[in-house]
Amino acid sequence: MNKTTSRLLAGFALAAFALAAQAQQVFRITAIPDESPTELARKAAPLVKYLERKLGTKVEFTPVTDYAAAVEALVNKQVDLAWFGGFTFVQANQRSGGKVIPLVQREEDEKFRSVFITTDPAVKSLADLKGRNLSFGSQSSTSGHLMPRNFLLAAGVDPDRDLKRVAYSGAHDATVAAVASGKVDAGALNISVWEKLVADKKVDPAKVRVFYTTPAYYDYNWSVHADMPAAQRQKLAQAFTELSAATAEGKEILELQRATRFLPTRVENYKGIEGAARNAGLLK
Incomplete structure (x- = not known):
């Protein structure tokens, strides 16, 4: 060389x-x-x-x-x-x-919450979800799946046994869209995303409403x-x-x-x- x-x-x-x-x-x-x-x-x-x-x-x-x-x-x-x-x-x-x-x-993460939303006037509690379709967010989401599932189980509702169908939208805003369009009867998501969508007028709370807010968690x-x-x-x-x-x-x-x-x-x-x-x- x-x-x-x-x-x-x-x-x-x-x-x-x-x-x-x-x-x-x-x-x-x-x-x-x-x-x-x-x-x-x-x-x-x-x-x-x-x-x-x-x-x-x-x-x-x-x-x-x-x-x-x-x-x-x-x-x-x-x-x-x-x-x-x-x-x-x-x-x-x-x-x-x-x-x-x-x-x-x-x-805010010291006392975070999830909300359950619906367009169905007959749905007023977690127990009313039995026999209906529900959308979570991602399967790995804390506020869009794990904790909502946890509070459903605590209320005596087993999503895999008591619901007609469980869907996973992949994201909180997608869950709201699925509920608003009637693809599912109800959905669970992060409360801060919900509040932001309402504030930005991207969802009409008169049509899509919160019927249950979870207890707080980290x-x-x-x-x-x-x-x-x-x-x-x-x-x-x-x-x-x-x-x-x-x-x-x-x-x-x-x-x-x-x-x-x-x-x-x-x-x-x-x-x-x-x-x-x-x-x-x-x-x-």
Whole structure:
């Protein structure tokens, strides 16, 4: 090998190393697809810009096709930060052998709720769902499946035995559309999505109404992999907890995230979700 070829190869190797290092500097975030892709991208945009400034590195939002893909992405460290529902966090924590940990949650997630909706005037309670069609969201959704199922079972209604048909829409807004169009008699979804759809006049509450609101439970959080350096983890948590509605930037981000503020959270907060999942036979 002559000197020119050797220099060329060395140059290529250095360029490849520089590109790899540059790629590694990208901080990637993802979120469970509990709403439409366009809505998730809209919610992520100002947060990405904010985190880039706070972390001093390029940040990219990486959409995923389903809830399981969000879990695998963080477990396998293909992303650095993931927005999980309580159940997807429990799944990721279990799947990783405890290596996926919750970082922060919205204040609202300390007392989160689901709502059951219908257009049928005869449906006034959970017991009235017997013999009817019901749509959940994604099978891996906390507020769109696991907890509604949990409260149905507590009310003496077994979805798999007592309902005529159980459907899975895949997302909260899709559940509302299924109920509004008459595809199903009732649906269960995240209360904050419901309130946002009503506020945006994307659903008429005079036609589609809430007939049951669940008791409160812990839900969503931003999670990271335990292998993330402690200093970076602290910097990231601080970026979230410093968000304030007193600034224009903070107000925009918090409103899009449907949050009053972000608070530190811990694994123990999701033990109730884990218990509900085991009781419903959704977690082994």
